[in-house]
Amino acid sequence: MGKTRWLSASEQRAWRAYLEATTLLFDALDRQLQRDSAMPHAYYEILVRLSEADGRSMRMSELADATRSSRSRLSHAVARLEERGWLERVECPTDKRGQIAVLTGVGFAALEAAAPGHVAAVRRHLIDRLTPEQVTQLEQIGSVVVAGLESPECRAVRAADTVAPVA
Amino acid sequence: MGKTRWLSASEQRAWRAYLEATTLLFDALDRQLQRDSAMPHAYYEILVRLSEADGRSMRMSELADATRSSRSRLSHAVARLEERGWLERVECPTDKRGQIAVLTGVGFAALEAAAPGHVAAVRRHLIDRLTPEQVTQLEQIGSVVVAGLESPECRAVRAADTVAPVA
DNA sequence: CGCTTAACATTGAGCGTTCAACTAAGCGGG
DNA sequence: CCCGCTTAGTTGAACGCTCAATGTTAAGCG
Numbered sequence: 001m002g003k004t005r006w007l008s009a010s011e012q013r014a015w016r017a018y019l020e021a022t023t024l025l026f027d028a029l030d031r032q033l034q035r036d037s038a039m040p041h042a043y044y045e046i047l048v049r050l051s052e053a054d055g056r057s058m059r060m061s062e063l064a065d066a067t068r069s070s071r072s073r074l075s076h077a078v079a080r081l082e083e084r085g086w087l088e089r090v091e092c093p094t095d096k097r098g099q100i101a102v103l104t105g106v107g108f109a110a111l112e113a114a115a116p117g118h119v120a121a122v123r124r125h126l127i128d129r130l131t132p133e134q135v136t137q138l139e140q141i142g143s144v145v146v147a148g149l150e151s152p153e154c155r156a157v158r159a160a161d162t163v164a165p166v167a
Numbered sequence: 168m169g170k171t172r173w174l175s176a177s178e179q180r181a182w183r184a185y186l187e188a189t190t191l192l193f194d195a196l197d198r199q200l201q202r203d204s205a206m207p208h209a210y211y212e213i214l215v216r217l218s219e220a221d222g223r224s225m226r227m228s229e230l231a232d233a234t235r236s237s238r239s240r241l242s243h244a245v246a247r248l249e250e251r252g253w254l255e256r257v258e259c260p261t262d263k264r265g266q267i268a269v270l271t272g273v274g275f276a277a278l279e280a281a282a283p284g285h286v287a288a289v290r291r292h293l294i295d296r297l298t299p300e301q302v303t304q305l306e307q308i309g310s311v312v313v314a315g316l317e318s319p320e321c322r323a324v325r326a327a328d329t330v331a332p333v334a
Numbered sequence: 335c336g337c338t339t340a341a342c343a344t345t346g347a348g349c350g351t352t353c354a355a356c357t358a359a360g361c362g363g364g
Numbered sequence: 365c366c367c368g369c370t371t372a373g374t375t376g377a378a379c380g381c382t383c384a385a386t387g388t389t390a391a392g393c394g
Contacts, residue, residue, distance in 0.1 A: 004283040011294050014302045017309025018293075022189050023235040024316040034382085040350070060373065068190040073351060075374055080350085097359045097372045116171040126185075127178050129315050130308060135181045137304040141297060142184025148296050149191040201352085207380070227343065240381060242344050247380085264342040264389045341390075352379080360371075 025125055032121045037114035042069065044118060046077060047103065047111040050087065056103040059092065063101055086110055192292055199288045204281035209236065211285060213244060214270065214278040217254065223270040226259065230268055253277055 007015060030041050037044075049066045050056050058066070064074045078101055081087050086107030092098030103111075127135065174182060197208050204211075216233045217223050225233070231241040245268055248254050253274030259265030270278075294302065 004286055005290060006286060007289070007294065010299075010306070011302055014306035014309070015289060015294065017306045017313060019309075020235050021309040021312035021316070022193075025312055026189075027235075028316060031382090042350080061371090064373095068187050068194075070352075071373065072353075072375085076350070079374085092372095095360075095372080099373065119171055119173060122174070122182060123172060125316060126312055127174065127182065129311050132177075134304065134308050134311075135178055137301065138308055139177070139181035139184045141301050141305055142181070142186075142188040144296050144301075145188035145192055145293060146184060148292060149188070149195060198352090209380080228341085237382075238343065239345085239383075243380070246344085259342095262342080262390075266343065335394105337393090339390105339392075342388080343386105344388100345384105345386075347383090347385105349382080350380090353377090354375100356373105356375075358372085358374100361369080362367100364365100364367090 028125055029118070029121055033114060033118055036117045037110070039110070039114065042067070042073070043077060043081060044111070044114060045069075046074070046081065046101075047086065047107060047114075050101060050103040051108060051111055056108065057090075057100050060099045060101060081107070084110075195292055196285070196288055200281060200285055203284045204277070206277070206281065209234070209240070210244060210248060211278070211281060212236075213241070213248065213268075214253065214274060214281075217268060217270040218275060218278055223275065224257075224267050227266045227268060248274070251277075 026041070033039055033041055033044055039047075045067045046063065046069075049063060050058060060074060060078070061071070063069075063078075064071050067074070069077070078087065078089065082089060084107075085104060087104055088102045089099050090102060092100050130138065193208070200206055200208055200211055206214075212234045213230065216230060217225060227241060227245070228238070230236075230245075231238050234241065236244070245254065245256065249256060251274075252271060254271055255269045256266050257269060259267050297305065
């Protein structure tokens, strides 16, 4: 193990700006959703993904992958959403281990009610502050990072993410 | 209230890429720190800011602002860090309401032990995947967003962040 | 000076997430 | 067929964060 490669001045500025922006932004979005629609952002995402899926339903694992959530987190979240009547769990016909989450009409209505305020907040705090070029840059940066983190070598290391071999 | 301005296709892609990247990245960084150094990222940030401050100490409110944290969150966090012996709270001489958090030697050592692994993870998952231009772009995007969220009109709205007046 | 209002910080309850342990069911080779 | 391994999903405890309420001190102002 070599010496630590610390961040350069510009790298440090970039990392901190990104970190602070994201902290502030996510906090603001969470508060807006919680206050206006009584749901955390994670629940909103679950509803969105289900609403876009065929039959407004998905296997639990698919849903977990789509929302970048752990299985456990999704289980807890879906349990609470089911209590609210926003979705239902049904058994999977082809795999008796499987469960399928199905969005209910009430759940869809909750999403429809929440969406305008949430989108407005995303625009106001992020999108509308950026130039079109910056929107594109953000997409590219995000894609690169996602690709890295979901690559095979990274998924494997998820549970043992130490000072890893530089591939 | 007018109709909702939904996100365009490219805006949607950018927002989702950023959201997914950040979710994955923050989860990865949190896990790394938790596993290797037994602290959440929020605690790491507190230690960093204190270590950089004069006398390795700061007023609670300063520290809350620096870490983009709520007062309450910081209070809870500092209480726990104090239990571990990583910092201490002393009364402020000039303002009897105030408290000053002081990093201890043990706390500094914990930070020194945690830093290399954390920086390596930030590099591996983010910085080293970007071109120098992208690092610059990320800094600029982050700065714009931070500026917007800490502007007076936004700080005021923090507690009532509805579909706000467009200034 | 005395009163009201604002700022500093903490507290406890409620909620969501994590981690590890666990059940149940599919899968593959002898 | 059955044994071991993997995958799907759930569960409970521990922990951190949020929100609202509280105590305390400083500031503003007539």
